[in-house]
Amino acid sequence: xxxxxxxxxxxxxxxxxxxxxxxxxxxxxxxxxxxxxxxxxxxxxxxxxxxxxxxxxxxxxxxxxxxxxxxxxxxxxxxxxxxxxxxxxxxxxxxxxxxxxxxxxxxxxxxxxxxxxxxxxxxxxxxxxxxxxxxxxxxxxxxxxxxxxxxxxxxxxxxxxxxxxxxxxxxxxxxxxxxxxxxxxxxxxxxxxxxxxxxxxxxxxxxxxxxxxxxxxxxxxxxxxxxxxxxxxxxxxxxxxxxxxxxxxxxxxxxxxxxxxxxxxxxxxxxxxxxxxxxxxxxxxxxxxxxxxxxxxxxxxxxxxxxxxxxxxxxxxxxxxxxxxxxxxxxxxxxxxxxxxxxxxxxxxxxxxxxxxxxxxxxxxxxxxxxxxxxxxxxxxxxxxxxxxxxxxxxxxxxxxxxxxxxxxxxxxxxxxxxxxxxxxxxxxxxxxxxxxxxxxxxxxxxxxxxxxxxxxxxxxxxxxxxxxxxxxxxxxxxxxxxxxxxxxxxxxxxxx
Amino acid sequence: xxxxxxxxxxxxxxxxxxxxxxxxxxxxxxxxxxxxxxxxxxxxxxxxxxxxxxxxxxxxxxxxxxxxxxxxxxxxxxxxxxxxxxxxxxxxxxxxxxxxxxx
Numbered sequence: 001x002x003x004x005x006x007x008x009x010x011x012x013x014x015x016x017x018x019x020x021x022x023x024x025x026x027x028x029x030x031x032x033x034x035x036x037x038x039x040x041x042x043x044x045x046x047x048x049x050x051x052x053x054x055x056x057x058x059x060x061x062x063x064x065x066x067x068x069x070x071x072x073x074x075x076x077x078x079x080x081x082x083x084x085x086x087x088x089x090x091x092x093x094x095x096x097x098x099x100x101x102x103x104x105x106x107x108x109x110x111x112x113x114x115x116x117x118x119x120x121x122x123x124x125x126x127x128x129x130x131x132x133x134x135x136x137x138x139x140x141x142x143x144x145x146x147x148x149x150x151x152x153x154x155x156x157x158x159x160x161x162x163x164x165x166x167x168x169x170x171x172x173x174x175x176x177x178x179x180x181x182x183x184x185x186x187x188x189x190x191x192x193x194x195x196x197x198x199x200x201x202x203x204x205x206x207x208x209x210x211x212x213x214x215x216x217x218x219x220x221x222x223x224x225x226x227x228x229x230x231x232x233x234x235x236x237x238x239x240x241x242x243x244x245x246x247x248x249x250x251x252x253x254x255x256x257x258x259x260x261x262x263x264x265x266x267x268x269x270x271x272x273x274x275x276x277x278x279x280x281x282x283x284x285x286x287x288x289x290x291x292x293x294x295x296x297x298x299x300x301x302x303x304x305x306x307x308x309x310x311x312x313x314x315x316x317x318x319x320x321x322x323x324x325x326x327x328x329x330x331x332x333x334x335x336x337x338x339x340x341x342x343x344x345x346x347x348x349x350x351x352x353x354x355x356x357x358x359x360x361x362x363x364x365x366x367x368x369x370x371x372x373x374x375x376x377x378x379x380x381x382x383x384x385x386x387x388x389x390x391x392x393x394x395x396x397x398x399x400x401x402x403x404x405x406x407x408x409x410x411x412x413x414x415x416x417x418x419x420x421x422x423x424x425x426x427x428x429x430x431x432x433x434x435x436x437x438x439x440x441x442x443x444x445x446x447x448x449x450x451x452x453x454x455x456x457x458x459x460x461x462x463x464x465x466x467x468x469x470x471x472x473x474x475x476x477x478x479x480x481x482x483x484x485x486x487x488x489x490x491x492x493x494x495x496x497x
Numbered sequence: 498x499x500x501x502x503x504x505x506x507x508x509x510x511x512x513x514x515x516x517x518x519x520x521x522x523x524x525x526x527x528x529x530x531x532x533x534x535x536x537x538x539x540x541x542x543x544x545x546x547x548x549x550x551x552x553x554x555x556x557x558x559x560x561x562x563x564x565x566x567x568x569x570x571x572x573x574x575x576x577x578x579x580x581x582x583x584x585x586x587x588x589x590x591x592x593x594x595x596x597x598x599x600x
Contacts, residue, residue, distance in 0.1 A: 037578030
């Protein structure tokens with residue numbers, strides 16, 4: 001209260017009424033004089049007064065601007081007063097109501113939001129009660145913000161909304177803004193991501209390899225269960241740990257290799273090396289490294305897939321040993337072993353074959369069998385080879401000649417086996433051959449000698465038989481002549497003829 | 498030797514407004530439109546808000562807003578209102594209907 005001015009009395013009320021009347025008249029007169037074109041007037045002291053109609057238009061203009069902003073928002077917005085009565089709603093609210101069968105007059109304007117929530121029944125009752133509680137906390141100043149996500153399905157689709165309640169301006173006593181934002185798409189995307197995460201997690205842990213994801217600072221970002229089992233640690237203990245903590249001796253080497261892959265942007269596949277398992281045993285691993293590249297092209301990390309190939313390595317070693325023993329056996333029993341592909345090119349031969357033919361291995365492998373060893377009958381021989389490939393029953397033992405490096409012809413007796421791929425397709429021939437050259441030659445000599453003996457036998461025995469016949473005839477003639485037979489042929493009685 | 502055309506005359510205006518009040522907003526819009534149409538690239542508009550700078554209005558003797566003050570070229574002219582009647586405004590600032598300066 002200004003101490004220089006006397007306190008108001010009943011006369012003051014009359015004076016105020018008169019001044020107010022004067023103020024109105026002055027304003028109206030100014031409007032008339034300026035034809036409504038003037039917003040404000042300024043006195044000689046620089047004090048500016050906004051004329052009444054300008055004030056009205058200003059308020060209207062502000063209200064239109066605010067309504068335009070609210071109507072442009074996709075959220076459904078209602079403004080409520082301090083008692084919870086809905087005083088205005090935006091266009092999205094009205095449209096949503098129309099689309100969902102809202103028959104309330106004025107799209108709920110004038111209705112009490114809190115009463116609606118308090119009286120809600122059915123499946124949404126708990127949510128409505130929570131909403132009412134949240135609105136009240138904002139209106140009474142207890143909370144500066146209330147928010148809640150809730151489902152609200154339509155007859156044809158699942159929907160989710162985010163409800164937020166904020167005080168109007170800075171003072172909750174003026175009311176609050178209640179906003180419902182459709183977050184269905186976000187929820188669906190989040191659920192899809194969750195489902196994909198579950199699938200990836202299952203895939204991540206079911207594949208029979210160790211999987212490590214590391215970043216550019218050599219920190220383990222993610223591992224699967226197999227990788228964790230190999231280290232004897234849990235996934236939780238590994239994820240976030242620095243690699244040197246897990247592999248102190250090898251981490252630096254791994255990291256250098258990782259960085260090389262990340263910087264090059266090119267996967268490095270098929271690395272084979274040994275590692276120590278948790279129990280100290282040596283494991284053979286095939287390691288594949290794939291860089292992780294962000295959308296802007298920068299390397300962000302690496303995925304390392306390590307597959308235990310210890311059993312495979314052992315099987316390979318066993319196979320090599322088996323092959324070695326087989327070849328050793330073939331060499332010791334002096335049998336030739338040759339393998340041909342579909343084009344009759346030599347893919348394998350053993351040492352005995354090389355010593356038999358006089359060639360070196362590198363001179364033989366890859367060459368066409370028929371061109372190298374059977375040039376004389378190459379066309380017929382190749383036709384036979386095609387027949388062998390087409391019909392496994394044609395792989396009967398057979399004998400054929402081959403020409404050695406020195407030009408000598410050796411006769412080989414071959415036992416052939418058809419080689420097939422996993423799909424059953426014929427891919428070549430495997431043959432074991434016995435050098436029967438000398439044996440055949442010996443058989444030839446033997447046969448010749450037997451023939452000679454036969455001729456001699458025929459000659460010798462034949463002459464004797466003719467002599468016996470002659471003696472018989474002479475004895476008969478002498479008998480007929482009355483003489484005693486001259487020749488003693490009694491031995492014939494004991495000889496089977 | 499060819500004659501050199503004189504440099505175009507630049508019109509300087511000062512518009513006094515009362516914040517975002519309706520008539521003030523209309524005055525600014527009308528002035529801007531008029532200058533673009535008739536004084537392209539040869540006008541300059543200064544805005545003075547009497548609520549933010551009441552001293553300027555007082556010093557310039559302005560007691561009603563919106564008021565347009567033509568500072569250049571001489572003579573100075575003062576126009577009160579929304580400037581919605583463009584022909585009257587053009588005549589007041591010394592231009593004809595085609596935007597040509599009148600003597």
